[in-house]
Amino acid sequence: MNDRPSFDTGAVPVAGEAPRQHALAGFWFHFSENRGAVVGLAIIAALVLVALFAPLIAPHDPGEQFRDALLAPPAWQQGGSPRFLLGTDAVGRDILSRLIYGSQFSLFVGVVVVGIALAVGVTTGLIAGYFGGFADAMIMRVMDIILSFPSLVLAIVLVAVLGPGLTNAMIAIALILQPHFARLTRAAVLAEKSREYVTAARLAGAGRLRLMFVTILPNCLAPLIVQATLSFSNAILDAAALGFLGMGAQPPTPEWGTMLAEAREFILRAWWVVTFPGLAILITVLAINLVGDGLRDALDPRLKRS
Amino acid sequence: MVQFIVGRLLYLVPTLIGITIVAFGFVRVLPGDPVLLMAGEHGVSPERHAALMAQFGFDRPLWEQYLDYVTGLLQGDLGQSIITKVPIANEFFSLFPATVELSVCAIVVAIVIGIPAGVLAAVKRGSWFDQTSMGIALVGYSMPIFWWGLLLIILFSGILQWTPVSGRISLIYFFEPVTGFMLIDSLLSGEKGAFASAVQHLILPTVVLATIPLAVIARQTRSAMLEVLGEDYVRTARAKGLSPLRVVGMHALRNAMIPVITTIGLQVGVLLAGAILTETIFSWPGIGKWLIDSIFRRDYPAVQGGLLLVALVVMAVNLTVDLLYGLVNPRIRHR
Numbered sequence: 001m002n003d004r005p006s007f008d009t010g011a012v013p014v015a016g017e018a019p020r021q022h023a024l025a026g027f028w029f030h031f032s033e034n035r036g037a038v039v040g041l042a043i044i045a046a047l048v049l050v051a052l053f054a055p056l057i058a059p060h061d062p063g064e065q066f067r068d069a070l071l072a073p074p075a076w077q078q079g080g081s082p083r084f085l086l087g088t089d090a091v092g093r094d095i096l097s098r099l100i101y102g103s104q105f106s107l108f109v110g111v112v113v114v115g116i117a118l119a120v121g122v123t124t125g126l127i128a129g130y131f132g133g134f135a136d137a138m139i140m141r142v143m144d145i146i147l148s149f150p151s152l153v154l155a156i157v158l159v160a161v162l163g164p165g166l167t168n169a170m171i172a173i174a175l176i177l178q179p180h181f182a183r184l185t186r187a188a189v190l191a192e193k194s195r196e197y198v199t200a201a202r203l204a205g206a207g208r209l210r211l212m213f214v215t216i217l218p219n220c221l222a223p224l225i226v227q228a229t230l231s232f233s234n235a236i237l238d239a240a241a242l243g244f245l246g247m248g249a250q251p252p253t254p255e256w257g258t259m260l261a262e263a264r265e266f267i268l269r270a271w272w273v274v275t276f277p278g279l280a281i282l283i284t285v286l287a288i289n290l291v292g293d294g295l296r297d298a299l300d301p302r303l304k305r306s
Numbered sequence: 307m308v309q310f311i312v313g314r315l316l317y318l319v320p321t322l323i324g325i326t327i328v329a330f331g332f333v334r335v336l337p338g339d340p341v342l343l344m345a346g347e348h349g350v351s352p353e354r355h356a357a358l359m360a361q362f363g364f365d366r367p368l369w370e371q372y373l374d375y376v377t378g379l380l381q382g383d384l385g386q387s388i389i390t391k392v393p394i395a396n397e398f399f400s401l402f403p404a405t406v407e408l409s410v411c412a413i414v415v416a417i418v419i420g421i422p423a424g425v426l427a428a429v430k431r432g433s434w435f436d437q438t439s440m441g442i443a444l445v446g447y448s449m450p451i452f453w454w455g456l457l458l459i460i461l462f463s464g465i466l467q468w469t470p471v472s473g474r475i476s477l478i479y480f481f482e483p484v485t486g487f488m489l490i491d492s493l494l495s496g497e498k499g500a501f502a503s504a505v506q507h508l509i510l511p512t513v514v515l516a517t518i519p520l521a522v523i524a525r526q527t528r529s530a531m532l533e534v535l536g537e538d539y540v541r542t543a544r545a546k547g548l549s550p551l552r553v554v555g556m557h558a559l560r561n562a563m564i565p566v567i568t569t570i571g572l573q574v575g576v577l578l579a580g581a582i583l584t585e586t587i588f589s590w591p592g593i594g595k596w597l598i599d600s601i602f603r604r605d606y607p608a609v610q611g612g613l614l615l616v617a618l619v620v621m622a623v624n625l626t627v628d629l630l631y632g633l634v635n636p637r638i639r640h641r
Contacts, residue, residue, distance in 0.1 A: 036444075145324035148624075149617050152579035153597065157613055160601045161335055237450055241583055244452045245598060260453055267456050268464045275460075278453025285448040293444070 030298035037294020043287035051103040058097040059085070062254040066092035071270045087272040089263065095272065098254035099280050105255045106236050106284055109170055113235035114228050116174035121181025122224065126212045128182065129189030140186070143179035151176045155238060159247045166249040169242045170235075177231045184227055188220030222299040229292035233285045240281050256281050310632050314625060321621070329614040330375050333606055340364060343606050346388030384611035389603055394611030398593060403486030404474060405592030408584070409577045411508060412515035417570065420520045424527025425562075428535060429554055439524065446521030451580055455514040455587040462510060469510050472589035476503040515584045519573040526569040530562040537561075564631070571627030575620050 032038055050057060060066075072088040073080040080087060086095040128139040146154065158172035159165075192198060193216065201215045242248035243257025251262055256277040263273035333340050341358045342348055350358070359365045363374055378384070384394040423443075427436040463471045470476065474488045481495035489508070492500035534540060535558055543557045544550075581594035589595070593612060600608035 141320045141324060144321045145328060148321055148325060148621055149328075149613070150575040150579040150620060152582055153613065153616055156582070156598070156601060157332065157609060160609065161332065161337070163337065233448065237448075240450055241452060244450075244583070245586065246602075257450075257452075260456070264456065267460055271460055274453070274456050278450055278457070281450045281453065282445070282448060285450070286445060289444060289448050 027298055031294050034294040034297060036290045037297075040287040040290025040294065043283065044291065047103055047107065047284060047287070050100055051107050054100050054104055058094075058100040059083075060094040060097040062093065062098045062101040063252055064093065064097075066094070068092070071266065071273070073270070074272050077272075086276050087270070089259075089273050090266055090270075093252075095276055098259060099256070099276060102254045102256045102259065102277070102280065103284075105166065105249060105253070106239070106281070109166070109173075109239040110232040110235050110288075113170050113174045113177065113239070114232050116171070117178040117181055117231055117235075118224070118228060120174070121178035122185050122217070124178075125182035125185025126189055126217065129186040130193065130208075130212050130216070136186070139182065143182050146176060146179050149176075151234075152238060152241060155242060156245070156247060159242060164247045164250060166239070166243075166253065166255065169239055169248040173235050173238045173242075176238075177234060180227055180231065181224065184223050185217075185220055188223060189216055192216050192219050225299060226292060226296045229288055229295055233288040233292065236281065236285055236288070307632070311629060314628055318621065318625065325614060325617045325621075326376055326379065327372070329610050329617075330372055332610050332613060334368075336606065343604070344385075344388075346604070379614070384614070385607040387600075387608045388605045389608075394608055395615075397596070397608065398612060398615050400486070401591060401593050401596050403483075404488070404590060405578075405581050405585070405594060407487045407489065408508070408511055408515060408590060408592060409574075409581060411512040412577060412580075413519060413570070413573060415512055415516040416519035416523050416573070420523030421527050421566065424524040424566075425531055425554065425559060427524070427528045428531030431532065436528075440528065443521040443524045446517045447525065449517050449521075451514050451517055452583040452587055454517060455510070455584060458510050458513065459587070469506050474504065474507050474591065475500065476507075479503060511584050511588045511590055514587070515577060515580050518576055518580060519570075522573065522576075523566065523569060527562065527566050530565045531558060534558045534562040567627065567631060571624055571631075574623040578616055578620065 066072075066084075066088060069081075069084060069088050070092045071090055072084050072092075074087045075082050075085050077087075084094050084096070086099070088094055089098070124139050124143075128136040154176050155169070155172040158175065159168055162168035162171065189212075198211065198215055201211060206215060239248055240255070240257030240260070243255045244261045246261055249255035249258045251258055259277040260274065263270075263277070267274045333344060336343055341355060341362060341364050342350065344362055345358050347354075347358070356365075363371050366374075382395055384398075386393055387397055390397065423439050427439050430436055459471055462469045475492060479492070479495070479497055479500045481491065481497065481500070484491050484494055488504040489501065492504040535554075540553060540558050543553045548557075578594070581592060582598055583594070584590065585592045585595035586598055593616070597609065597612045597616070600606075600612065
């Protein structure tokens with residue numbers, strides 16, 4: 001890389017900065033046109049703040065059991081007290097505090113799962129698309145096999161093998177989500193591989209890794225970003241489902257799905273124990289999907305609703 | 307057409323082999339002694355252990371075990387449940403109709419509501435109906451269905467007491483299953499009120515299971531319709547003076563249906579995954595609940611067989627959709 005001609009390093013960044021800023025402004029223009037997407041983004045930002053500052057915001061410790069207030073109703077209902085805004089669960093833990101701490105788990109699950117799925121999926125997809133032939137056939141057959149099982153069924157069986165717990169649930173979900181990234185990347189690489197700029201880069205002496213990751217990959221990003229937001233919400237839903245089935249985070253972790261599993265036997269006696277954790281999941285997933293729709297419209301002109 | 311079908315079948319062979327390898331490998335990668343796990347015993351004497359080893363063939367080379375496993379599969383032998391000692395295939399297919407009944411009802415509801423809603427939203431783009439229905443669809447698409455089921459139980463079974471909480475039919479009715487589909491069996495039984503009871507039991511699980519497919523189908527129909535409505539031939543049809551109903555129904559809808567059919571086919575996996583949660587919440591005796599129960603009972607032969615059969619079902623349905631697709635869209639068949 002050191003023997004590159006000097007005009008290359010000098011001229012390109014200057015010419016490259018301005019269009020990039022321009023593109024970003026254009027992207028924001030299209031994205032902010034979609035009111036739902038902006039609302040979704042605001043909700044996500046609020047959630048991130050809640051998760052980061054949970055110890056400061058939460059009125060109580062998520063594990064503290066108030067034996068004098070078992071199944072206390074929310075503050076606005078008869079018998080409720082402002083001490084427990086959203087009421088308490090069967091062992092007297094403050095639901096609001098548990099929900100606040102629970103946001104840490106959901107966001108963590110989303111980030112880690114999408115991170116793993118992106119890294120694995122994009123790498124395998126790049127290899128399959130760039131090299132083609134035998135490697136391509138093998139990789140894509142493996143992805144076909146993973147995709148031929150219903151996602152949750154495979155996740156449950158994987159957790160049965162690995163043992164229940166949040167970490168293993170995340171690994172299982174990442175594994176079932178990554179074929180989508182691999183397929184998308186492969187398709188995008190196949191489309192880009194024969195373009196002139198790739199040939200030019202190859203003639204300029206770029207190595208294989210550089211061609212794959214630096215030259216081609218940035219031009220395949222749009223569908224990957226949209227898929228990543230979709231996977232983010234899927235990861236949160238699947239992790240909550242596994243928690244609900246008793247195969248994800250284990251009690252007394254204040255994970256939202258696990259909270260629902262613990263609340264199941266009280267559904268006809270104490271509606272608030274069931275309602276609020278589910279509402280938290282729904283609002284989070286909805287916000288992410290709103291942003292996902294906005295991103296898709298802004299990034300993919302073909303899908304844009306005119 | 308024959309060539310098309312044969313091609314599709316050949317393409318499935320590697321995936322089919324892969325699925326059997328996954329099911330075969332599942333037992334081998336479980337933590338613990340696979341012999342004892344498969345036999346459902348623990349603390350056995352060395353002699354008994356050796357006998358079990360030989361019985362399950364774990365003492366032979368891996369590839370031989372695999373060939374044995376596949377030979378067994380081809381003869382319909384999926385092993386035996388540790389708990390009930392019933393062959394897995396029998397257990398699976400006795401519970402399968404319950405899941406099929408629920409899934410078919412759910413997908414029918416999703417199609418019957420989803421497609422008209424999507425078409426109407428596209429035709430009246432930007433209207434009050436479009437925004438409301440697509441807002442609801444996005445909420446449905448984001449719904450944690452296990453929570454949605456609990457909410458419906460609180461409202462309709464708890465507060466209003468309209469629907470029962472669990473099972474397929476009230477316990478006061480008892481008749482021999484003929485088809486395995488409760489709606490049909492209850493009619494055949496001739497018992498008064500049996501059919502109504504079966505319907506009551508079916509309503510909430512159907513709504514829960516239909517939620518996500520309904521949202522997906524409505525969204526997909528709308529965007530497919532929007533794309534088609536902008537095409538030249540639709541404008542031509544309009545210019546010819548055809549009635550709006552004819553343009554939308556005859557010209558646009560038929561072409562917009564192609565991606566929608568694909569979407570409907572893809573919902574099979576979603577339905578089976580959703581069935582696990584729905585059946586667990588409503589104690590619906592289908593394969594989803596059976597699979598979860600088997601995992602918690604450590605009935606690994608049952609999990610192994612169930613995993614394989616579920617994948618085969620998904621594959622078979624996807625193949626059917628592919629062939630239908632070829633039938634609907636000649637462009638694909640002739641390629």
